[in-house]
Amino acid sequence: xxxxxxxxxxxxxxxxxxxxxxxxxxxxxxxxxxxxxxxxxxxxxxxxxxxxxxxxxxxxxxxxxxxxxxxxxxxxxxxxxxxxxxxxxxxxxxxxxxxxxxxxxxxxxxxxxxxxxxxxxxxxxxxxxxxxxxxxxxxxxxxxxxxxxxxxxxxxxxxxxxxxxxxxxxxxxxxxxxxxxxxxxxxxxxxxxxxxxxxxxxxxxxxxxxxxxxxxxxxxxxxxxxxxxxxxxxxxxxxxxxxxxxxxxxxxxxxxxxxxxxxxxxxxxxxxxxxxxxxxxxxxxxxxxxxxxxxxxxxxxxxxxxxxxxxxxxxxxxxxxxxxxxxxxxxxxxxxxxxxxxxxxxxxxxxxxxxxxxxxxxxxxxxxxxxxxxxxxxxxxxxxxxxxxxxxxxxxxxxxxxxxxxxxxxxxxxxxxxxxxxxxxxxxxxxxxxxxxxxxxxxxxxxxxxxxxxxxxxxxxxxxxxxxxxxxxxxxxxxxxxxxxxxxxxxxxxxxxx
Numbered sequence: 236x237x238x239x240x241x242x243x244x245x246x247x248x249x250x251x252x253x254x255x256x257x258x259x260x261x262x263x264x265x266x267x268x269x270x271x272x273x274x275x276x277x278x279x280x281x282x283x284x285x286x287x288x289x290x291x292x293x294x295x296x297x298x299x300x301x302x303x304x305x306x307x308x309x310x311x312x313x314x315x316x317x318x319x320x321x322x323x324x325x326x327x328x329x330x331x332x333x334x335x336x337x338x339x340x341x342x343x344x345x346x347x348x349x350x351x352x353x354x355x356x357x358x359x360x361x362x363x364x365x366x367x368x369x370x371x372x373x374x375x376x377x378x379x380x381x382x383x384x385x386x387x388x389x390x391x392x393x394x395x396x397x398x399x400x401x402x403x404x405x406x407x408x409x410x411x412x413x414x415x416x417x418x419x420x421x422x423x424x425x426x427x428x429x430x431x432x433x434x435x436x437x438x439x440x441x442x443x444x445x446x447x448x449x450x451x452x453x454x455x456x457x458x459x460x461x462x463x464x465x466x467x468x469x470x471x472x473x474x475x476x477x478x479x480x481x482x483x484x485x486x487x488x489x490x491x492x493x494x495x496x497x498x499x500x501x502x503x504x505x506x507x508x509x510x511x512x513x514x515x516x517x518x519x520x521x522x523x524x525x526x527x528x529x530x531x532x533x534x535x536x537x538x539x540x541x542x543x544x545x546x547x548x549x550x551x552x553x554x555x556x557x558x559x560x561x562x563x564x565x566x567x568x569x570x571x572x573x574x575x576x577x578x579x580x581x582x583x584x585x586x587x588x589x590x591x592x593x594x595x596x597x598x599x600x601x602x603x604x605x606x607x608x609x610x611x612x613x614x615x616x617x618x619x620x621x622x623x624x625x626x627x628x629x630x631x632x633x634x635x636x637x638x639x640x641x642x643x644x645x646x647x648x649x650x651x652x653x654x655x656x657x658x659x660x661x662x663x664x665x666x667x668x669x670x671x672x673x674x675x676x677x678x679x680x681x682x683x684x685x686x687x688x689x690x691x692x693x694x695x696x697x698x699x700x701x702x703x704x705x706x707x708x709x710x711x712x713x714x715x716x717x718x719x720x721x722x723x724x725x726x727x728x729x730x731x732x733x
Contacts, residue, residue, distance in 0.1 A: 238330065239469070239493040241287060243294035243302035245486060246278075249286050249472075250303075253277035270305055271312035278313065279322055282333055283662050285451050285689025286472045292330035293323070335688050362708035365679045367507065367653040367697035369625070371571035372618050374611065382606035395598040397590050399425025399578070400605045406612040407564070407578050415549035416580075424586050425600045428577040429537045429565035433500070434460050436533055436561060436579065438592045440498045441466045448490055448499035450482065452656070452684035452693070454507045454535065457500055469494050470686055473509060475647055475656055481511035484520050491528040498531050503551055505538040508684050508695035509656040510649020515548035522551065525559035532560045537577075540569040540619050543627050543651045558582045566608045568653070569619060576600055576608040626653065632702040636709035641716065646696075654697040662691035663719055670718055676711035 254273045281287040293299070296314065300307040314331055317323045321336025389400075398404070404420040411418035426432040441447060443465030449458065451470030461468045471486045482503070490496065503513035503521070513521070525532045534551045552560040558581060565577035579589065611618060630648060633655060637644055645658040659667070668680035681690030696712075698705060 238292050238332075239290070239490060240292040240330065241294060242485075242489065243298040245483070246281075246287070246294055246299060247302040249281055249474075250274075250277045253303075269312075270309045271316065274303070274305070274309060274313040275316045278317060279320075280692075282322055282335065283689070283691055285470065285685045287333050288451065288470045288472070288689070289333050289335060289687035292332050295330070361675045362700070362704055362711060363677045364697055364700070364708050365677050366572075367695070367699055368568065368572040369622060369653070369699045371573065372622060374614060374618055375571055375574075375607075378607040378610040379603070381610040382603050385606050386603060389602050394602055396602075397593050397597075397599045398586070399423065399600060400602060400609070403576075403605045403609045403612070404578075406609055407580075410612065410615075411550065411562075411580060414547070414553075416553040418580060421583055422580055422586070424579040424581075424589055425605060426563075426577040426579060427597060427600055428567055428575045429535060429563045430456055430460065430577075431575075431597075432563040432565075432577050432579045433457060433533065433535070434464075435589050435593055435596070436563070437461060437464045437466065437498075439585070439588050440531055440533075445498070446494040446496040448487060448494075448496045448501075448530070449686075450501050450506060451686070452506075452508055452681070452690055453500070453502060454537075455679075455683045457535070458686060461500065466498075468500075468686055469496055470689070473506065473511060475509045475511060475649075478511055478647070478649065479514070480517070481506070481509070482513055482517055482521075484517060484524065487521070488524045488528065491524065491530050496528075496530060498533065499525075500533045500535065501551075502535045502538065504534075504536050504547070505541050505649060505652035507538055507652060508654050510652035510654065512542075512545070512650040513548070513551070515554075518548060518551045519554045522554035522556070522560060526556065530559070534560055534562045536562055536564045537568045538652050539564065540615075541623065541626060541651045541653055543623060543630065544648075545650050552580065558585065561585065566611065569615070569622075570608075570611050574604060574608060574611075576604050626698065629698040629700070629702055629705060630655070633696060633698040633705045633709065636706045637696075640709050640713040653699050654695050657694045657696055659692050659694060663716075664691050664694050666719055667694065667712075667715055671712060671715040674711045674715040674718065676708050676715065678712070 254270065278287065296307050296310040300310045314323060318325055318331065322334060323331040324334045325331045401420060403425060404423040407423050408418040408420045426435065437460060441464055445466050446469045447461045447466045448471055449468045451472050458468050469490055471483055471490050473481050474483065475481060503518065505512055521532065550562060552562050562580040563577060566574050634646060634648065637646055643660050646655045648655060664681040668678040671678045679695050681693035682688055684690060684695060
């Protein structure tokens, strides 16, 4: 297996203005800090933020020096300093690879389970901000009433259809066709939600120890699903600060080639947690990369209906020429988390393989839930328009509350989705999530959305609750943040030079 390497061009781009204390561009004023120390600090921040994933090799000293326009001695000294502090590991005759020092705690295996599992009901805080999901719309009652009326048609059968009710598959296929992706009902497999669909696909498409590319950060339960089948998630960092080019397509291409990954899991439609949206041009290139590298891309469209700004591009699979892109979707984020109905869109050959492995897991999706989903899809335009209006209003309320209570926190609203990906002034996300219940709020720490301890400087804040709850939640978060020890709340301390 070839060692994965960050190119000098990629690292230079992500470092940005790493000598930020040099003054304005073009200034001749000398920095108060040595160049090698500023460079080491910049690389260390990328490691903490997950932009330089653990185990990946940094570019050679000569290549990085050329790309940055500095002397090789500057890069050598920066690498040496990072190595002394445990952020790089070097072996004789090999490149330096990214690491975390032993003093930085991280799980190393799986995202932490929700804190809810560790608390009794009478101890639950007031505001739970660990879930990015809305309550059910008023039409949910009508949906199940309609399903009950349609149920007698199926009572004369055994009721176990692993493919799914035909009328529901027709509605899902029609929605794909309306979005610019012609689809036949035979290309749809109804599942027990998108998570179930992902697990079915991973069982068929991957083998133990195989690599699966993921956007980073991403949905934590997807990371766990990849690990549960014995595969290894390979992170490709997102760039939330550049929403027009949030996905590093060159990074995806190089990671696929360097790791020989045969599968990728991506959320290009309002990535959870960042809300980023991949544009049409990038989707076309993603499909081309999948063909070039012979990689199957699993596109998760669970959030596709949460478009809050701009226009949605066509589905990623619309740019595929064959079966290189497989799509999973769900009614849970669109309508209600308690409605465990999802689907897979792919070719019939893969559906046949999926049915073969499904029989060992379940025998089909409940008919009642499918019929209720059919009603909701039939009335989706009106239902979703109202829910989008609610999300826009709640997102604005959350941003206003943060500007008042936490003005030094940085939040960039994505084009859609259900949450903000917030950058903290210091890498204290886990500590904050640990103390937050004492102040009346539950939080999901940033490292849950990444691998190998990344994203300690980030926090996902959903805007799915009522506006009053969001304002109260932000006040509680501010109180919890203020209660952290002064050492924990300070910005990253400078590296010590010996």
